[in-house]
Amino acid sequence: MTGKNTKRANLSDLRKMKERGETQPSFTAEPAPDLPKGFWDDAALVNHTKTKEPISLRVDSDVLEYFKAQGKGHLTRMNAVLRSYVDAQRSKTSDEAADHN
Template sequence: MNEKAITRASLADVRIRKERGESQTSPNAPEREAFERGFWDKAEMRVGKGGIQSVHLKLEKEVFEFFKERGKGHISRMQEVLKAYAHAHK
């Protein structure tokens, strides 16, 4: 994929495009595999060899609120989700 093929859009823009029928997603795309029941119960916290690095990260309000509404530790939960994603795609 080249840089010209990459576009940025807000969630609202994506929804508007979808309503207009302008979505570029494939209607034949496979369904995402659902996590098995208890998936997060088996998750474990790991700290990589490189340790922890402080970064500034901009998130959509909807994403941040999703984690924050679940109480104290929302930053750690975000880290765990990102780490699980990274491990799953290695």
């Protein structure tokens, strides 16, 4: 999508424009709010050490269409569903092991 104010330039042109002071942001960002003390104390890293493996996976076409219909990020959502299942199964297995002890 291009508007009437959109111009094309290569990286070299952009650097020269910046040196001449010809580039300006198209918006003014609000300053970041001051966070209360301890704001990050309960923060936890998510997927900090997990790596993702590229795979080829066959799924039913209606399943794929369902996730795609929800918009961008359908593969991430599919992974989240699988993650939820794995976590539930692991929890179930550990609960059963604890019951036997």
